[in-house]
Amino acid sequence: MTADVTVPARSVAEPPAYRWRWAALAVILAAEVMDLLDAMVTNIASPTIQAELGGTAATIQWLGAAYTLSMAVGLITGGRLGDIFGRRRMFLIGAAGFTVGSLLCAVAQSPELLVGARVVQGLFGAVMLPQGLGMIKEMFPPKEMGAAFGMFGPVMGLSSVGGPILAGWLIDADFFGTGWRMIFLINLPLGLAAVIAGLRFLPESRSPHPLRLDVPGVILASIAGLLLVFPLVQGREDGWPVWSFVMMGASVVVFAGFGWFESRKSRTGGDPLVVPSLFRKRAFTGGLLTGLVFFSAMSGFMLVFNLYTQIGLGYSTLKAGLVMIPWSLGMVAGFGLAQTVARFGRKVLQGGVLVMTLGTLGVLLTITMAGATVTAWQFVPALAVTGIGMGLLMAPFFDIVLAGVEQHETGSASGTLTAVQQLGGAFGVALLGTVFFDLVAGGPNPDLAGAMRVVLWVVAGMLLLTFVTAFLLPRKAREEALEGH
Template sequence: MNSTEPLVDSSALTADRRRWFALAIVMTAAFMDLVDVTIVNIAIPSIQQDAGASFSQIQWITAGYALAFAAGLITGGRLGDIHGRKRLFLVGIGGFTIASALCGFAANPEMLVASRILQGGMAAMMVPQVLSIVHATFPAHERGKVFGLFGAVVGLGAVSGPLLGALLTEWNLFGLEWRPIFLINLPVGIAGLILGRRFIAESKAPKALKLDLVGVALVILGLLMLLYPLTRGRELGWPLWGYVSMAGAFVVFAALVAYERRKAARDGSPLIELSLFRVKSFAAGIAVQTVFGVALGIFFLVWTLYMQVGLGWSPLRAGLTGVPFSIAVSAAAGLSVQQLVPRFGRKVLQAGALVMGAGVLLYIWESDRYGMSIASWQMALPLVVMGLGMGLIVAPLTDAVLSDVPREHSGSASGLINTVQQMGNALGLGLVSVVFFGTIGDDLRPADTGPAFVNGFQHALVWVAAVMGVIFLLMFALPGRPAQHVEGGDGRLPAGEREAALVG
């Protein structure tokens, strides 16, 4: 044999195949989580009608997932660092699959809410490991290609989720009504669990921090004290204990800050890195993410109820009506990161807030003008305008928020950004009781239901437009020229994963 002839290392080829299999598995899990949120939204009216759920229960079907996901995100990431990313990923995807089965076979609304909370908690174990596994598996020079694939998966999930939910609900497979939207996760989750055990390599943080259980408990307690009375208050006639609980939530959050400060000084492993809030752009960005989450939480639930309960549309028609919005978000997100933000900086994000606000106002005007006779094609223009505005915000926002954050804290900061966005989403879903159901009278006659829901939709959208104005003003505190993400540099979330975390 010629000594100059290159030798093929079969073990290297096997390792190369294994890491691409591992990538496909974690991308499928991220896609499953993303689709699960959008697929449920479109089926909410069908769940309410078939399962006999109250309005507060349908809020908790979505808000419970977001709350559990938010409360567990930082904890899930920390547990992966301590006990192994592969191990936590497998626990997460296995638990998510079991929770999906419990959702699909839920005997009553209470069981469905509890199963959705479990599902959100398991997603919080699974999703943070995705980025960590990619970083541990792929060298820096290949991550750009990998995260490009993530972006494509996110775009596909954003478009396919509502359509898949609409089709599964409309088809009523085996007479199961809405249940297949959860049961479809079972074969995917089982395959991910089996293949993940074989192909994903284990990795841990070299110096993992300790888990802050007290911090986790205070976060969950504070959020429950705020959200539970907010969601149930209207139904129960706004009792005094509800106001006391909501006021007490802020006391709990103050106690959380005090405890985290002491823990940081004692052993350097707080759940929340409070020093980050001394960075002006980060503090403002956290506020933007939270408020933006509130707007999205309000809009998507109210929009679904407006189309299906108010206008009486089928799930399929509602799902198809949302396609222009999803396409506009994906198109604007790619354009903003690649071309606009490098040239115009923060102004792109502020333009996004104004454009999205303008789309909301246009939607209010069209809904008022056409009333119950509004057609899907008439909604296309405001939805495209809203989608373009949202796309200009979601993709570059995290890089803008992280621009001035010290490199050693970028991982903690990214996790906190995703967490507060989910918390804002849960808060927005809770506020639906006030801004939407609060304008709709109880015990409506069938003839009054449509007009009441149309009026409630318009009222809720006024709040969403006001929130976009607040976001525009908060964005003045962001850096004028946000630093762009450089792969292999600081561990920030790539655009595709950021969008997945946002929607999820």
């Protein structure tokens, strides 16, 4: 990102950059780490949790989907709450509530209570996370914006390295007899530290023209998301009854109704939950489509691959976490590589998608050739390539998508973008998890390797669709911003 970005005339006399902006960024990134860890840990822990608490295959899917779906339906509102009541205040409330939700997860005594506690985590995470992007847009001058957003890449990479390993190690170590519960208890000191540091370093930040809450919009978006994900997860358990297909069809209708309602609210002078002007920005609309498909593929793949290594290959939770190290290290390397070729803009993102597709096909080839005797070491090359591609894709993603967002659109844009990311994750877990469990159900000796191969073909197809949707993005991160001004 260059320092000589053209800005509107009204921003010539911008105030000086916030003094503690880098410390504040560290607090924001700490919150991202908590979210990333909790979004991933149940992928590793779900077989152990199911063995202790009981439940069905759908329980495994709901452990991830309940968190991401509740976060998705709350994120747009979370951004609006920051605009109205202050981003610092809502960040602190979200961090505190997320910590309490983690405690509830740790003490849950049934699958239903644990899934409910995951919903609590997701809702408060939805209050916490969107405040970060809004504060970064205010704290950092244009010349430092790229570096600030660029920090998300290494943090995501390191979290993806440490998360599965940490989860597997904590479960295997069984500290104080806590077993899988420690993966949630560890959030307590992290959450407390985020609250204390947030009180010290986060700036007061809110929209100069705060908008009212759009409660009907929240209800419509929530219903639409639930109507889509619930039948995908639960329909398989009940033999795909008619109601499951009716619900999925109804979700399309409700999503369309949501769009119509938001547009009408804007035309009549109201305060829509999602600002319609965002969808006139090519970077933003293209980013939503690209993010939805991509995060669906990745979230679903991670769940199914961890199930395959533990249930199909007999790996322990720690070994299942360790086998993902090449992916995570590749992701860190991909982020670093992306910085050196950042001038190519959208091509970097699309190149990352193609590299990921090759890596995914490499995993498929490894499983096909090695069969049931496949070792963790044999996965290393393909997973490393997949990780490099993911790093190349993720590094420029947020900067490209948010390039043309105006200050008054920040809350809605950051909330909507992150909500679509989470909705994609919930959809991917539901869809690919259902494909996997459908293929292995009904026999004493299920072909787990065959089911994994089918899932990998689906993931490869979704990645190629991501490549196509990325053509909707502008070629350069700041292209649209310059054109708009």
